[in-house]
Amino acid sequence: MLVNLGAFGEYGGMFVPExxxxxxxxxxxxxxxxRNDASFTAELDGLLHDYAGRETPLYRCLNIGKASxxxxxxxxxDLLHGGAHKTNQALGQALLAKRMGKTRLIxxxxxxxxxVAVAMAGALLKLKTRVYMGSKDIARQAPNVFxxxxxxxxxxxxxxxxxxxxxxxxxxxxxxxxxxxxTHYLLGTxxxxxxxxxxxxxxxxxxxxxxxxxxxxxEGRLPDTVFACVGGGSNAIGIFADFIDEPVRLVGVEPAGHxxxxxxxxxxxxxxxxxxxHGSYSYVLQDDNGQIKESHSLSAGLDYPGVGAQHSHLRDTxxxxxxxxxxxxxxxxxxxxxxxxxxxxxLESAHALAQAMKEIKEAAKGSIFLINLSGRGDKDLDxxxxxxxxxxxLRPNGGQL
Amino acid sequence: MSGRxxxxxxxxxxxxxxxxxxxxxxxxxGDPNHEESGAILETLxxxxxxxxxxxxxxxDPVADGPVIQTASNRALDAGATPASCMALVKRTRAxxxxxxxxxLVYANLVVSxxxxxxxxxxxxxxxxxxxxxxxxxxxxxxxxxxxxxxGVAPVFIxxxxxxxxxxxxxxxxxxxxxxxxxxxxxxxxxxxxxxxxADAASRIALLKEAGSPPVVVGFGISKPEHVRAAxxxxxxxxxxxxxxxxxIAEHLGDPRSCREALRRFVTEMSKAS
Numbered sequence: 001m002l003v004n005l006g007a008f009g010e011y012g013g014m015f016v017p018e019x020x021x022x023x024x025x026x027x028x029x030x031x032x033x034x035r036n037d038a039s040f041t042a043e044l045d046g047l048l049h050d051y052a053g054r055e056t057p058l059y060r061c062l063n064i065g066k067a068s069x070x071x072x073x074x075x076x077x078d079l080l081h082g083g084a085h086k087t088n089q090a091l092g093q094a095l096l097a098k099r100m101g102k103t104r105l106i107x108x109x110x111x112x113x114x115x116v117a118v119a120m121a122g123a124l125l126k127l128k129t130r131v132y133m134g135s136k137d138i139a140r141q142a143p144n145v146f147x148x149x150x151x152x153x154x155x156x157x158x159x160x161x162x163x164x165x166x167x168x169x170x171x172x173x174x175x176x177x178x179x180x181x182x183t184h185y186l187l188g189t190x191x192x193x194x195x196x197x198x199x200x201x202x203x204x205x206x207x208x209x210x211x212x213x214x215x216x217x218x219e220g221r222l223p224d225t226v227f228a229c230v231g232g233g234s235n236a237i238g239i240f241a242d243f244i245d246e247p248v249r250l251v252g253v254e255p256a257g258h259x260x261x262x263x264x265x266x267x268x269x270x271x272x273x274x275x276x277x278h279g280s281y282s283y284v285l286q287d288d289n290g291q292i293k294e295s296h297s298l299s300a301g302l303d304y305p306g307v308g309a310q311h312s313h314l315r316d317t318x319x320x321x322x323x324x325x326x327x328x329x330x331x332x333x334x335x336x337x338x339x340x341x342x343x344x345x346x347l348e349s350a351h352a353l354a355q356a357m358k359e360i361k362e363a364a365k366g367s368i369f370l371i372n373l374s375g376r377g378d379k380d381l382d383x384x385x386x387x388x389x390x391x392x393x394l395r396p397n398g399g400q401l
Numbered sequence: 402m403s404g405r406x407x408x409x410x411x412x413x414x415x416x417x418x419x420x421x422x423x424x425x426x427x428x429x430x431g432d433p434n435h436e437e438s439g440a441i442l443e444t445l446x447x448x449x450x451x452x453x454x455x456x457x458x459x460x461d462p463v464a465d466g467p468v469i470q471t472a473s474n475r476a477l478d479a480g481a482t483p484a485s486c487m488a489l490v491k492r493t494r495a496x497x498x499x500x501x502x503x504x505l506v507y508a509n510l511v512v513s514x515x516x517x518x519x520x521x522x523x524x525x526x527x528x529x530x531x532x533x534x535x536x537x538x539x540x541x542x543x544x545x546x547x548x549x550x551x552g553v554a555p556v557f558i559x560x561x562x563x564x565x566x567x568x569x570x571x572x573x574x575x576x577x578x579x580x581x582x583x584x585x586x587x588x589x590x591x592x593x594x595x596x597x598x599a600d601a602a603s604r605i606a607l608l609k610e611a612g613s614p615p616v617v618v619g620f621g622i623s624k625p626e627h628v629r630a631a632x633x634x635x636x637x638x639x640x641x642x643x644x645x646x647x648x649i650a651e652h653l654g655d656p657r658s659c660r661e662a663l664r665r666f667v668t669e670m671s672k673a674s
Binding site: 001002003004005013014015016017018019020021022160161166167170173174177178180274275276277278279281284286288289290291292 | 459460461462463464465466470477482483484507508509510511512513514534535536537538539540542543557558559560561562563564567582585586587
């Protein structure tokens, strides 16, 4: 067994430079202490309610699924303050950082949604904030960069490696190795060293807890299948957590980019093999020698060659299935939800919807699908516009786009 | 285990009249390319390096600053693999049977090949020690076991924030030598090592009292005065990584003057040890 700390089956662990080990152990203790402290949970719940707008609605699509007799429910994390589920755990960890006496936050961001959530939390709780962001992502997510700066965060471009999420995490870890006395690294996904996969899951668990209650109220029964996109896997683990012990199918949707038969994808659980990246043992996209490969996805938030350790465990045990959706399919779903329901989803979330639309054809009448609509798509408009311009074969919305 | 560290540190300490510490340059294997890297290793030894610390390039070196990150990329772009790096080690070992050679690697390179296979390959190439930059003491058990099975010394790091318990753990686990961080953060010569005063001296003394192998200081070592400060505090040697690699970066395309500059640097740093 490689992993002795924070294990999910054979995955997880704490593989970091020695200098960060005491910091992570302090964090583990502080988190355990906080979650058992009623005043901490009350403060967090208060912020989630009053500031962030929880609970978020569970919305049954009026039009999609109607013809096939399948009920499609969307958990509307896109309506959360900040525009994505990331706010849930940014607030949680920022409160934890304050409780630990830290005065500064650092974070990585891919699509910019996590960076925005950390910038918000930093502004709200008066913590100095720096966000590391790959220069490639800065180029494709300009509005989010402006949002972060507007809220007082410093956005630091990362020009190493693939200039994307993976490299932003490297840079944040390097900062932390020097600054941990004053600084909390507010990691944004369910990957990373122990205790992050557990902290992130627990702060995101609210998604599934609410959705479960809401669907029982609406339908009197649990859904047949839960769909969520998986980059690092935070929104997926958040909506899965309360369903893992229930007879419900769990489907994680990875970015298949140009296709799983190509090298241009980010389907870590389908095409990777176990290894150590960013502090934990989990599936990783890597070459035969163990060098980490660059991932690809049109969706910056899913463009990551690693994945949260618990997803690796759910995959190996067969408790959840993981499938790929291509850039093309995601863009079609992006357009479909906009056209049919008047909801513009994040490109990330569009992956989950696209998989549900594929499965709808074989689903029995009366089936219930629950999809985590993890974020809204305003940030992706430029990206989708230029994608459609360059992909003449794609003609969504009657070709008028 | 090979015993080369023991012999080398013992010889330096036992020098009649003037005991001294070890100067250990670090370079990334395969940087700037395979052939030139081999010649650089030769130069370092000829110029008086007491031991070598060698990195296998990794795509995501989270413990390294910009200088060594760039060196890793140069090596990877030139086609370096763990196997080609081991071939360089093997060549150096054949030419210099007594010099201690340590590897600095990242965990995925070990895990990807399989722990026993990796340490076996290292031992076969003539490596004396392996430090895995992203495996802290508390996650190290399988790595230590595999290293010892292969007869390779596992090396651990003492960071500036280590408490007494950590000092004692490292003293007990580390074989060959113990890597004492000159400062926090990642590798790099831009930020110099901390002032090495009474505090560092008492921590180094505690390590030794707890049975640590020779203590070597690294991180922020770029000038002879840093080496002197480390030795004064009771360390047995000093490692200069980024400062050495920077010389390679500054002489790309001019291998002859690169080796000349490396020779001067190693000679000067050795004198201070």
